[in-house]
Amino acid sequence: MKPQVSTPEQIIYLVDDDEALRDSLAWLLESQGFKVAAFASAEDFLKAWRPEFNGCLLLDVRMPGMSGLELHERLRAQYSTLPIIFITGHGDVPTAVAALKKGAVDFIEKPFNDTELLRLVSQCLVTEQEHRARRRQDAEVSRRLDQLTQREREVLDLIIVGKLNKQIADVLGISIKTVEVHRARVMEKMAAQSLAELVQNVMAIEGVQRT
Known part of the structure; x- marks a missing residue:
């Protein structure tokens, strides 16, 4: 060969x-x-x-x-x-x-x-x-993370630990509809095609193993 x-x-x-x-x-x-x-x-x-x-x-x-x-x-x-x-x-x-x-x-x-x-x-x-x-x-994931607003980052952090929209809404004191809007923006800004891709990319850049 x-x-x-x-x-x-x-x-x-x-x-x-x-x-x-x-x-x-x-x-x-x-x-x-x-x-x-x-x-x-x-x-x-x-x-x-x-x-x-x-x-x-x-x-x-x-x-x-x-x-x-x-x-x-x-x-x-x-x-x-x-x-x-x-x-x-x-x-x-x-x-x-x-x-x-x-x-x-x-x-x-x-x-x-x-x-x-x-x-x-x-x-x-x-x-x-x-x-x-x-x-x-x-480096690209890190750059995209820096573009998130504080609220979008809060939503992302809760997504990463496996919280559902209703749970995120309760934790942040916002409506489920607002969570859905933030979640959609996070997916768009992070250029993630799926939740799995989003989680994997963020975990890789942060070097954090979450279960």
């Missing part, structure tokens, strides 16, 4: 001090249609890094100067969402496993299988693209 080619805005960022490995990896990835940006050190990558970077990062664990793990920590501190696949030697596997617990996506051990590497990269790009789309959707 041919690996999924990255979208135009996705780049495979490759950070490894081994020039021969860098060149061979870049060639392999580019031959499969991926766009690659290679760096000889973690410091060089960190200077170039921007929050808007999309794609994924192939990162060697051990390098002179700043290690791959140190770069991972620095990126986490700067709230980077760039997925990381660590490139490890045999002795670095426990270290890479520990990095997985801190948010790294996966690791691949030298000497690695080309097919496996391409599979990991392709999977990483798909996941990153999905997460980016989710972040865009969350």
Whole structure:
């Protein structure tokens, strides 16, 4: 199965001090249609890094100067969402496993299988693209929430916890007809096609689990 080619805005960022490995990896990835940006050190990558970077990062664990793990920590501190696949030697596997617990996506051990590497990269790009789309959707939901009036937000909060129109009317001291009007406006402003969609979107943006 041919690996999924990255979208135009996705780049495979490759950070490894081994020039021969860098060149061979870049060639392999580019031959499969991926766009690659290679760096000889973690410091060089960190200077170039921007929050808007999309794609994924192939990162060697051990390098002179700043290690791959140190770069991972620095990126986490700067709230980077760039997925990381660590490139490890045999002795670095426990270290890479520990990095997985801190948010790294996966690791691949030298000497690695080309097919496996391409599979990991392709999977990483798909996941990153999905997460980016989710972040865009969350930002749009947040923007729409800000457009609600105070009363509409009160009605929405009661809808989220499962209150019926009559119950909302009793809680807010307004008529059922007024609740229906506010509810319709909430649905329109939130661009929700169903109650389920409305609830799911708001719960996702607030990170609140309600039962």
